[in-house]
Amino acid sequence: WVGLSIANPQVEELSKKAGLWPAPGRDYHLTRYSPLSQINTHNVKNLDLAWSFSTGVLRGHEGQPLVIGNTMYVQTAYPNIVYALDISKGNDYKILWKYVPQQDDRAVAVACCDTVMRGISYADGKIVMNTLDGHVIALDAKTGKELWKVKHADPYKGETITMAPIVAKDKVIVGISGGEFGVRGRVAAYDLNSGRRVWLCYNQGPDQDMCYGSRTPASYKGLGVNTWQGDQWKIGGATVWGWFSYDPKLNLVYYGTSNPGTWNPYIRCSASWEECQSGRYDNKWSTSIIARDADTGELVWAFQMTPFDQWDYDGVNESILLDVNVGSKKVPALIHFDRNGFAFLLNRATGELIYAKPFVYVNWAKSWDERHARDGHTFKVTKDPTKSPWKPGDNKKDVCPSAMGGKDQQPAAYSPETGLVYVPTNQWCMDYEPAETKYTEGAPYVGANVLMKFYEHKSSVHGLSKTPGHYGRIIAWDPAKGEIKCYIDEKYPTWSGVLVTKGGVGFYGTMDGWFRAFDLKTCKVLWSKKLGSGIIGNPISFEVNGKQYIAVYSGIGGWAGLPVTANLDPNDPYGGLGATNLSLELDLYRQATMSGVLYVFSLE
Amino acid sequence: WVGLSIANPQVEELSKKAGLWPAPGRDYHLTRYSPLSQINTHNVKNLDLAWSFSTGVLRGHEGQPLVIGNTMYVQTAYPNIVYALDISKGNDYKILWKYVPQQDDRAVAVACCDTVMRGISYADGKIVMNTLDGHVIALDAKTGKELWKVKHADPYKGETITMAPIVAKDKVIVGISGGEFGVRGRVAAYDLNSGRRVWLCYNQGPDQDMCYGSRTPASYKGLGVNTWQGDQWKIGGATVWGWFSYDPKLNLVYYGTSNPGTWNPYIRCSASWEECQSGRYDNKWSTSIIARDADTGELVWAFQMTPFDQWDYDGVNESILLDVNVGSKKVPALIHFDRNGFAFLLNRATGELIYAKPFVYVNWAKSWDERHARDGHTFKVTKDPTKSPWKPGDNKKDVCPSAMGGKDQQPAAYSPETGLVYVPTNQWCMDYEPAETKYTEGAPYVGANVLMKFYEHKSSVHGLSKTPGHYGRIIAWDPAKGEIKCYIDEKYPTWSGVLVTKGGVGFYGTMDGWFRAFDLKTCKVLWSKKLGSGIIGNPISFEVNGKQYIAVYSGIGGWAGLPVTANLDPNDPYGGLGATNLSLELDLYRQATMSGVLYVFSLE
Ligand SMILES: O=C(O)c1cc(C(=O)O)c2c(n1)C(=O)C(=O)c1cc(C(=O)O)[nH]c1-2
Numbered sequence A, B: 001w002v003g004l005s006i007a008n009p010q011v012e013e014l015s016k017k018a019g020l021w022p023a024p025g026r027d028y029h030l031t032r033y034s035p036l037s038q039i040n041t042h043n044v045k046n047l048d049l050a051w052s053f054s055t056g057v058l059r060g061h062e063g064q065p066l067v068i069g070n071t072m073y074v075q076t077a078y079p080n081i082v083y084a085l086d087i088s089k090g091n092d093y094k095i096l097w098k099y100v101p102q103q104d105d106r107a108v109a110v111a112c113c114d115t116v117m118r119g120i121s122y123a124d125g126k127i128v129m130n131t132l133d134g135h136v137i138a139l140d141a142k143t144g145k146e147l148w149k150v151k152h153a154d155p156y157k158g159e160t161i162t163m164a165p166i167v168a169k170d171k172v173i174v175g176i177s178g179g180e181f182g183v184r185g186r187v188a189a190y191d192l193n194s195g196r197r198v199w200l201c202y203n204q205g206p207d208q209d210m211c212y213g214s215r216t217p218a219s220y221k222g223l224g225v226n227t228w229q230g231d232q233w234k235i236g237g238a239t240v241w242g243w244f245s246y247d248p249k250l251n252l253v254y255y256g257t258s259n260p261g262t263w264n265p266y267i268r269c270s271a272s273w274e275e276c277q278s279g280r281y282d283n284k285w286s287t288s289i290i291a292r293d294a295d296t297g298e299l300v301w302a303f304q305m306t307p308f309d310q311w312d313y314d315g316v317n318e319s320i321l322l323d324v325n326v327g328s329k330k331v332p333a334l335i336h337f338d339r340n341g342f343a344f345l346l347n348r349a350t351g352e353l354i355y356a357k358p359f360v361y362v363n364w365a366k367s368w369d370e371r372h373a374r375d376g377h378t379f380k381v382t383k384d385p386t387k388s389p390w391k392p393g394d395n396k397k398d399v400c401p402s403a404m405g406g407k408d409q410q411p412a413a414y415s416p417e418t419g420l421v422y423v424p425t426n427q428w429c430m431d432y433e434p435a436e437t438k439y440t441e442g443a444p445y446v447g448a449n450v451l452m453k454f455y456e457h458k459s460s461v462h463g464l465s466k467t468p469g470h471y472g473r474i475i476a477w478d479p480a481k482g483e484i485k486c487y488i489d490e491k492y493p494t495w496s497g498v499l500v501t502k503g504g505v506g507f508y509g510t511m512d513g514w515f516r517a518f519d520l521k522t523c524k525v526l527w528s529k530k531l532g533s534g535i536i537g538n539p540i541s542f543e544v545n546g547k548q549y550i551a552v553y554s555g556i557g558g559w560a561g562l563p564v565t566a567n568l569d570p571n572d573p574y575g576g577l578g579a580t581n582l583s584l585e586l587d588l589y590r591q592a593t594m595s596g597v598l599y600v601f602s603l604e
């Protein structure tokens, strides 16, 4: 892009230019809304392949390219190669530069859920990227030259990075993965220009480790230690591998934290059932949404969604920032579709709960109500003991949603035009058996045998009944009312993000390779194309020479695709933390092939 | 396909069904002509992606799928997985079965020119395939079950297989690769039903090794030994890794043989220049077209194209069978566009030379004329000593064509509608330095330092002048007149085969990923689409539910792409037997990415 005079072209400015896709979620609010409308509900049926680019890498291709001016930045799964493509011709691309980070293969062995990477960020003429083996790297966006590279996570401790970094002002903020390895979840900020670390804040442990400050509610004091059994907070998970959003006005970054280390609840609370549910063993701040000051990392508020997690309901999914009318008041809110099956609408300034409503069939929690308990604003969920694995031998069947959640990493999208949020959901459940486990640094520390299974369920709430044999479903959620307007059922999981556009058309992909366009008002599918491999990437839209393009990666993988990409033994349905059984039910071993290809579409 | 009553549906019958692609070259004559015409010169501009299939394998994807009824059979580069796809829906595919051969990785180290495979064959309800590590395998086409598997070549001797097998009646006929490893080139036939070997014939050595018989011309006697220095015929190359054609009426299979082992000519003739050119050191039958009886393997005729090869001009390219009017007579001919830059038109019954004319710029040979020398029908080529490397220190520059030939493995196509042959050609030359080398079994035995380089050249003959900066060129060749009618210049090499169709449209791909349609009459490009990776596969056409489809693999590699797929050191331009310099001139290290994806197109 030539001529953008703003000294420090940050995402907020760039996302105003309709033809760009300057950040993972297109803007700091993670709306994944493109203001382009050349493609609309009438002509989308004429969508045609414009060009295609193979990354030269296989395994799961999550995330999305960036488009800044007439340059597209593509990133591959491990080893996380970044390509800069000159796409100014529209129907062609030319590789300007390619950056291949040197990585320690150890990372591959400790990547829980396939060697994925969810994207790169752009700021001030730099491309900022993470590597699976735990480095944060800044490149000159023009030449691909490495400007700085810092070590942020240690694969030998089971730590990796699979998330896209966010750049808030001059801070590059990054989390770590490793919740299945008993690592200690944390977030750090690095100076955009030098790579010097500016702040480091843990998500559990002593108050100062968690960067409590003057704005941190008094009621939070000590929770990072007191809600753990013994010193288990030291291997307390709460990792950060999902999406970051940022409110420049409030200067707050929002992210979620993973499961509290070992999946085996009894290791984390061997007192009575009532005590384990009392709040004493909530394992704060695992499975929480956390808001931090971008400059200092200070913890401003935190909201735990699954106290004392017994299901591996990581809370890392994206929090989309949007303003919602609550009663007569316009509230600066965020909406978060959590792994535990609840959609949470919070006031993003205070962290106050507005509502928590299921967006898929849920049976781990019988009911929930809001109480202002010790930590200020926690909803008190009433768990169903028959669906809450706890002690060894406590084998539970048909627990919904599965550990893969009502939604996993696949990001939702919000259209200000329709006012609805479009959410790719998972429709299956799980059998769960707690199992003995010991912690040794760098090795898996899970303690559960899990099987992902469909299980059919009816519900009186619109859009929560399951359709037999349909593992995926795109729902259109009214954030104000907290209800499903319409939905699209899919045979295969919808493990790809959603794109929404001003033209009234949405896009998503399926794990058996269908790439579809749908009407944002009616959820009616308008166009489909079968691509080369399952789609777990997030579609984007951009413009070159006045022509609108839609692009998406096709390359099966992620946790749901791990049995195929890691070639796990199909005779062990418990393999891949239960993902193998899902692959068997979906016949993925026969129906799926790996890939790593970007497909770009436009009107003829 | 239901209802085909013929007991033993062979290629000849199946190729009469317009909607199928039942053999590598579509028919036994290797015309690559599809009788479908829904797509024509007017509507081809509306061609659109119908669906895409990722093979899950990278490196060079040469060859082509087969389509029998509503099932497509796809094969990958090493490890040569075969997929059967149900394509009856038209816009979708479903994997029916997948066969993954177990292979010895040793083969990868001795594959001279990337881990490619040029296709599979079909006969009598069986799919017949080869593996890089030297096995011939028959599968039940319905279930993918392995019926038989025989060892045909030994990687520990430097032997591999990269060619598509041909099935003539109930014989599966296969050659071997290994000309760069001093192997002994041969062809064998295996019984289609049992896999029992029926015959084995060498291409050099004693007469009975070469399966001479009553029909073998008397003048051929002893040539397999007497035209070699000492017993070098034992490591005499003449391997068979190209295409097989078959004339059911004459019951003759036609194939070509590779270079005569070591590239270093002086090792093969250290007498005087005159003696080396006398015929005494011709190294028969290397660089030859050979016709054998399909049932017995008997050598019926052989025609050597590059006596005493000094350039690695393998003679394995396809021989397309077509009838041509010579004077007033209609002659059963074959046309063969050889690595040495000459187009040979022979009488395919007798092997008699009709003409040998350059189809690219040639300077290794000053002139040629036909003489009935000792072996009956050999053209006597007058070599240009300044372009004929021989003794150590005999470093020659700008030798044309390069060792990669005026054409390499990429197969031409013949349209009976236009009467023209459409040939993908290579437009670069080479510098060549003979070098010392010793033979050890299983190790490279080359003895030359080579650099592929463009070198611009003018010629008075239409279509032979080179266009600066254009490494590829599709020519339309009049087989009767022996001249170029029209041509299409391409910046990147045209290392993919050509498809011609009744609709008057031809298709081909380029090494920078362009897939193009052109008018068979005018050579005008009508449609282009930039795919994910360089195209070295051969386009095919087929029909499902009355709709015509065009399909091609995209996955760079082969010899020309080897530096990228084998990640050869870009600082050694002599790497990859000179291919690295070509990659540097083409900027492939930056512009190319690997892939393995089938793209299928149709009219909307
Ligand atoms: O606890 C963790 O640190 C962690 C990391 C990751 C990851 O880095 O991809 C996943 C998960 N947990 C996880 O629970 C999960 O469901 C998951 C799905 C995926 C994926 O990319 O498909 N990654 C991860």
Ligand SMILES: O=C(O)c1cc(C(=O)O)c2c(n1)C(=O)C(=O)c1cc(C(=O)O)[nH]c1-2
Pocket: B062, B112, B113, B114, B116, B161, B162, B176, B177, B178, B179, B180, B239, B240, B241, B258, B259, B312, B314, B403, B404, B408, B409, B557, B558, B559, B560
């Ligand atoms: O002499 C041999 O045995 C042999 C084998 C092969 C092969 O198996 O691919 C090639 C060659 N030679 C060769 O000379 C050559 O130019 C070549 C190009 C290719 C290709 O697939 O791009 N293979 C081969």
